Structure formats: C-alpha cells, structure tokens
Amino acid sequence: MTVPYLNITGPGNILGPGIGGIDGAGGIGGGGGGGGGVFACGEDRRRGADKPEDDGTCTDTGAGGTPATNAVTRRTESGLGDLVAGFTYNLLDHKPSGLVFDITGRIKIPTASAARGLGSGKLDYAVQGDLIKSISQFSVFTSFGYRILGDPSGVIFHNVFYGAAGLGYKLSSTSLLGTSFNIGQSPLRLQDSRDLSVYFTHRVGENFRFNVYGLKGFSERSPDWGSGVTLRYVF
Known part of the structure; x- marks a missing residue:
C-alpha cells in the first residue's frame, strides 16, 4: 500500500501519476517510479487531434474541465x-535456475485532489507480471502490465499497456541498487512515455521497505525529471 506526497511543476493540464507513477513498473523490490504525470486534454479538444505530432494544446477544456487558458499555464x-x-x-520460484515470476493486481483509490490536478478523481486498476532472473548478486527483470483507467471529468481515457526492463544489484541481504527503462502507452493515444529510473531499496525489518528513486524522461509525454522517497508496508 502506497500513499504518496506529490509536488508537481508543469502545465495545468497535467494530472498526478496515479496508479502508474510511484508504484509503477519495476519488478525488483518495488523499484523506480516508472511513469510521470498524464497529459489530460480530451482528444476531440486538441488542435490537430488527428496528427500524432500535434503539441496537444487545448482549445476548449483541460484537466477536470478547466478552461484552456488555465490548462496550459505552468503551475x-x-x-x-x-x-x-x-x-x-508468486507463481514461480525456481531456485536452481534463479527464475521468479510474480503477478500483481493494483487498485488506485482517488484520494488526491482532482481540482488541483493531483489525480483524476476516479478509480484505476492494473494487473502486472514480473519475470526476474537472479545471477549471483545481480537480478535481471522485465515487467508487463495493463491499466484500466477511469475517465476524469470531460476527458476520455483509453486503457493502456506498459512495460519495463532493468537490472538490480544486491548490495547486502537487505539493500538493492537498480535501474530500469520504463515505457507506457498514452491514455490519449499520443506519444508513448519513456523514462529511465535509478533506485535504491532497503528492507527495514520484516514488513517495511524504504525506497529512493530518480528518473529522467525521454519523450514529450514524460516528465523532464522526477524523484521520490517511499516507505512501504508489506503484509
């Protein structure tokens, strides 16, 4: 279970990461925070919506139905x-080969403020598979998932696929350092998001996981950069 505290700087039509951010792809120890904010302007309200290269500037309403003049103002x-x-x-834990396969289900409960653009105000769901291969102190992983997204006010979101691949190094029995490359479809059928994250995870006792991460975006639909600190409780 994760309850993040967000600080977002960008255009007014950016929503918080929701189910695809801090708790996003990253199979080893709940790795980096793949995915950033979501550009939330309805497809039919974008100028040149039929052009994939369009800059997505809203001409009517933005996130939460706010006027376009507010939607594009940096805030x-x-x-x-x-x-x-x-x-x-855990579906597979084959110790002789070092292969592990997990399947995860997630639900996002809309506790963030939709009026302030910190969330969509709707329930989201996701299912994700993680395949991990351990080689000595290293772990190689790949993740693949599908998100079912609720529609914010005035916007239609498509359900999306996402994935990640990365490498982790076990510093000790309780600490892990890793990196992952994350990619995800746009819920508005715009350019895919792509980012590279680096993370450090430390197990505190049996139930707590402390995680620090940073990321760099590589597409117009990704954040320029991001970072975060999380403390998880694992049942």
Missing part, C-alpha cells in the same frame, strides 16, 4: 496523492 501543486493498494502472488 506547481503539492499534496497527498492517490492511495494505491496492491496484492502480489
């Missing part, structure tokens, strides 16, 4: 994000 908002709860089931 900073902070506050509690959406609560994300997940359940992971």
Whole structure:
C-alpha cells in the first residue's frame, strides 16, 4: 500500500501519476517510479487531434474541465496523492535456475485532489507480471502490465499497456541498487512515455521497505525529471 506526497511543476493540464507513477513498473523490490504525470486534454479538444505530432494544446477544456487558458499555464501543486493498494502472488520460484515470476493486481483509490490536478478523481486498476532472473548478486527483470483507467471529468481515457526492463544489484541481504527503462502507452493515444529510473531499496525489518528513486524522461509525454522517497508496508 502506497500513499504518496506529490509536488508537481508543469502545465495545468497535467494530472498526478496515479496508479502508474510511484508504484509503477519495476519488478525488483518495488523499484523506480516508472511513469510521470498524464497529459489530460480530451482528444476531440486538441488542435490537430488527428496528427500524432500535434503539441496537444487545448482549445476548449483541460484537466477536470478547466478552461484552456488555465490548462496550459505552468503551475506547481503539492499534496497527498492517490492511495494505491496492491496484492502480489508468486507463481514461480525456481531456485536452481534463479527464475521468479510474480503477478500483481493494483487498485488506485482517488484520494488526491482532482481540482488541483493531483489525480483524476476516479478509480484505476492494473494487473502486472514480473519475470526476474537472479545471477549471483545481480537480478535481471522485465515487467508487463495493463491499466484500466477511469475517465476524469470531460476527458476520455483509453486503457493502456506498459512495460519495463532493468537490472538490480544486491548490495547486502537487505539493500538493492537498480535501474530500469520504463515505457507506457498514452491514455490519449499520443506519444508513448519513456523514462529511465535509478533506485535504491532497503528492507527495514520484516514488513517495511524504504525506497529512493530518480528518473529522467525521454519523450514529450514524460516528465523532464522526477524523484521520490517511499516507505512501504508489506503484509
């Protein structure tokens, strides 16, 4: 279960990461925060919506039905994000080969403020598979998932696929350093998001996981950069 505190700087039509951000792809130890904010202007309200290269400038309404003049104004908002709860089931743990396969289900409960653009105000769901291969102190992983997204006011979101691949190094029995490359479809059928994250995870006792990450975006639909600190409780 994750309850993030967000600080977002960008155009007014950017929503908080929701189910695809801090708790996003990253199979090893709940790695980096793949995915950033979501550009939330309805497809039929974008100038040149039939052109994939369009800059997405709103001509009518933006996130939460706000006027376009507010939607594109750069702003900073902070506050509690959406609560994300997940359940992971281990389907394969083959010690001779070092192969592990987990499947995870997640639900995003809309606790973030939709009026301030910190969330969509709707329930989201996701299912994700993680395949991990351990080689000595290293772990190689790949993740693939599908998100079912609720529609914010005045915007139609498509459900999306996402994935990640990365490498982790076990510093000790309780600490892990890793990196992952994350990619995800746009819920508005715009350019895919792509980012590279680096993370450090430390197990505190049996139930707590401390995680620090940073990321760099590589597409127009990704954040320029991002960072975060999380403390998880694992049942």
